[in-house]
Amino acid sequence: MSNLKEIVISKLNERGVTIHDMADIVYKLQKKYNSEIKYIDCFEAIDKILSKREVIHTILTGINIDELVEKRKLDNEINDIILNDESLYGVDEILALGIVNIYGSIALTNFGYLDKIKPSIIGKLDKIGKKGNHCHTFLDDIVSAIIASGCSKIAHKKTIEF
Amino acid sequence: MSNLKEIVISKLNERGVTIHDMADIVYKLQKKYNSEIKYIDCFEAIDKILSKREVIHTILTGINIDELVEKRKLDNEINDIILNDESLYGVDEILALGIVNIYGSIALTNFGYLDKIKPSIIGKLDKIGKKGNHCHTFLDDIVSAIIASGCSKIAHKKTIEF
Amino acid sequence: MSNLKEIVISKLNERGVTIHDMADIVYKLQKKYNSEIKYIDCFEAIDKILSKREVIHTILTGINIDELVEKRKLDNEINDIILNDESLYGVDEILALGIVNIYGSIALTNFGYLDKIKPSIIGKLDKIGKKGNHCHTFLDDIVSAIIASGCSKIAHKKTIEF
Amino acid sequence: MSNLKEIVISKLNERGVTIHDMADIVYKLQKKYNSEIKYIDCFEAIDKILSKREVIHTILTGINIDELVEKRKLDNEINDIILNDESLYGVDEILALGIVNIYGSIALTNFGYLDKIKPSIIGKLDKIGKKGNHCHTFLDDIVSAIIASGCSKIAHKKTIEF
Numbered sequence: 001m002s003n004l005k006e007i008v009i010s011k012l013n014e015r016g017v018t019i020h021d022m023a024d025i026v027y028k029l030q031k032k033y034n035s036e037i038k039y040i041d042c043f044e045a046i047d048k049i050l051s052k053r054e055v056i057h058t059i060l061t062g063i064n065i066d067e068l069v070e071k072r073k074l075d076n077e078i079n080d081i082i083l084n085d086e087s088l089y090g091v092d093e094i095l096a097l098g099i100v101n102i103y104g105s106i107a108l109t110n111f112g113y114l115d116k117i118k119p120s121i122i123g124k125l126d127k128i129g130k131k132g133n134h135c136h137t138f139l140d141d142i143v144s145a146i147i148a149s150g151c152s153k154i155a156h157k158k159t160i161e162f
Numbered sequence: 163m164s165n166l167k168e169i170v171i172s173k174l175n176e177r178g179v180t181i182h183d184m185a186d187i188v189y190k191l192q193k194k195y196n197s198e199i200k201y202i203d204c205f206e207a208i209d210k211i212l213s214k215r216e217v218i219h220t221i222l223t224g225i226n227i228d229e230l231v232e233k234r235k236l237d238n239e240i241n242d243i244i245l246n247d248e249s250l251y252g253v254d255e256i257l258a259l260g261i262v263n264i265y266g267s268i269a270l271t272n273f274g275y276l277d278k279i280k281p282s283i284i285g286k287l288d289k290i291g292k293k294g295n296h297c298h299t300f301l302d303d304i305v306s307a308i309i310a311s312g313c314s315k316i317a318h319k320k321t322i323e324f
Numbered sequence: 325m326s327n328l329k330e331i332v333i334s335k336l337n338e339r340g341v342t343i344h345d346m347a348d349i350v351y352k353l354q355k356k357y358n359s360e361i362k363y364i365d366c367f368e369a370i371d372k373i374l375s376k377r378e379v380i381h382t383i384l385t386g387i388n389i390d391e392l393v394e395k396r397k398l399d400n401e402i403n404d405i406i407l408n409d410e411s412l413y414g415v416d417e418i419l420a421l422g423i424v425n426i427y428g429s430i431a432l433t434n435f436g437y438l439d440k441i442k443p444s445i446i447g448k449l450d451k452i453g454k455k456g457n458h459c460h461t462f463l464d465d466i467v468s469a470i471i472a473s474g475c476s477k478i479a480h481k482k483t484i485e486f
Numbered sequence: 487m488s489n490l491k492e493i494v495i496s497k498l499n500e501r502g503v504t505i506h507d508m509a510d511i512v513y514k515l516q517k518k519y520n521s522e523i524k525y526i527d528c529f530e531a532i533d534k535i536l537s538k539r540e541v542i543h544t545i546l547t548g549i550n551i552d553e554l555v556e557k558r559k560l561d562n563e564i565n566d567i568i569l570n571d572e573s574l575y576g577v578d579e580i581l582a583l584g585i586v587n588i589y590g591s592i593a594l595t596n597f598g599y600l601d602k603i604k605p606s607i608i609g610k611l612d613k614i615g616k617k618g619n620h621c622h623t624f625l626d627d628i629v630s631a632i633i634a635s636g637c638s639k640i641a642h643k644k645t646i647e648f
Binding site for chain 3 (some may be wrong): 580596599
């Protein structure tokens with residue numbers, strides 16, 4: 001599994017996303033609720049989430065779809081729908097639930113919130129994904145889901161292991 | 163079922179929530195995406211959502227829990243957790259999924275967003291629920307879920323029936 | 325949308341699945357609860373489900389992944405995991421939730437049940453998918469989800485529109 | 487939290503459910519896939535699940551609803567619907583998702599399966615719940631959810647911590 005984890009982290013890097021990008025948003029969001037949280041805890045939370053098998057599977061599947069859409073390898077109709085990130089295409093959010101569900105209700109509500117306000121890396125991915133042949137339809141939801149799960153982990157910290 | 167629908171609407175009224183309160187938020191949120199939407203369509207969307215059996219069951223169950231918590235009818239430990247709307251109590255968001263899931267991904271992300279920013283009636287319910295013996299732990303999530311579902315219905319309108 | 329519906333039905337046919345295959349299982353499962361149900365109603369339930377945008381998007385996305393896996397177009401690690409339909413790969417079930425969630429709790433429990441017992445077409449797809457280069461990892465869950473949703477529609481029939 | 491865990495275990499006992507009852511079913515179901523699993527691991531899996539905050543909250547909430555329904559403390563219409571465990575009442579399955587979601591896809595499909603075939607303790611709860619004034623509408627789904635989550639934990643064992 002450690003091998004798959006390395007693969008997933010470098011895959012995220014290739015597509016423009018670092019653990020730091022995600023930990024940053026967790027830190028900013030959770031600091032509001034608890035001024036004592038440390039950035040390193042947010043970094044470790046994201047790192048731990050990226051060790052989970054279901055998370056790894058979801059990330060690799062989602063990014064591969066984005067890449068195949070960029071190469072126009074899907075049937076025309078669905079390739080266009082995904083490439084244009086049509087607002088009524090909801091499979092990307094559903095896939096992200098595979099990550100969010102594992103981390104409970106706080107992850108779920110943060111996911112919806114991040115998907116709407118699109119801060120920093122999420123907004124950047126969304127913007128680039130709308131240009132030319134780039135496709136981030138799945139990636140931006142996956143990144144939102146990882147960050148939302150990080151928020152949930154931090155919120156549960158100091159109480160019981162989550 | 164029409165009888166149950168009347169019951170659910172008057173139950174919501176008793177607890178301080180009208181169809182107008184919910185339609186208002188749908189209208190404000192969806193106008194950003196489509197300037198041509200009409201308030202009456204938002205009202206009808208909420209009205210139609212309140213006709214669905216699964217929605218009715220969820221509302222009646224959730225409000226009854228809130229009321230029984232106010233009367234201290236649950237076991238002490240869980241009664242306190244719900245009355246204080248502890249941030250790590252997540253059963254209220256799960257229950258609301260019984261509504262949100264039916265209306266797809268747009269409902270899901272709007273639900274998370276509304277749960278965070280708590281506009282108008284949602285914020286009002288949340289605030290009153292934190293006072294004295296009032297409990298709106300389930301109601302504010304249910305109302306968010308109904309509004310989020312209304313947003314989804316409006317977003318899907320003019321395309322296919324949803 | 326009607327165009328997309330035709331595309332989705334012929335895509336299912338190409339991959340070995342007809343509306344009849346799915347309506348058959350709905351009929352057999354629901355007859356136990358209500359001896360008066362008619363096959364034609366089960367057929368129409370499946371047909372109606374195949375008209376829903378979110379269902380269409382999910383089917384086209386899932387089948388395209390299966391096909392691209394057969395052509396080895398994904399990164400090696402994830403291509404192997406999906407091709408072998410590894411028991412700990414759960415993204416296929418998550419994707420199917422995009423269909424199941426819309427049809428409520430009865431769809432959800434029937435989905436889990438069908439996924440375990442794999443009757444008729446579901447078992448057939450599963451078996452062929454394990455041979456040589458065939459991949460039905462997403463398709464068998466999608467077909468289970470459509471059938472489970474059909475069961476839910478039939479169970480709700482005669483009460484309110486669902 | 488350890489205090490709440492003791493409360494939840496004795497609450498389950500009071501309502502007729504032991505850790506053994508649940509571990510038994512996990513053992514029988516998972517032995518089919520891996521003949522080397524040990525009963526003690528199934529017991530420990532259930533025990534660990536019962537330590538999770540979201541699981542504890544769900545159990546206490548669900549059992550309290552059942553008990554208040556037995557005492558006719560809810561509004562008449564919804565009290566009758568829950569007491570009769572009407573097949574179209576789906577809030578009990580939704581609540582159980584608060585447990586199942588955390589443990590991923592294997593938990594989800596096992597939940598649907600158990601909800602249909604109702605082995606041992608689940609069937610017993612269902613049967614007693616249909617008699618006289620007893621209500622197990624929420625409890626039988628909660629117990630199914632805990633067992634399904636135990637199956638998922640055992641299936642993931644030896645690979646990565648879940």
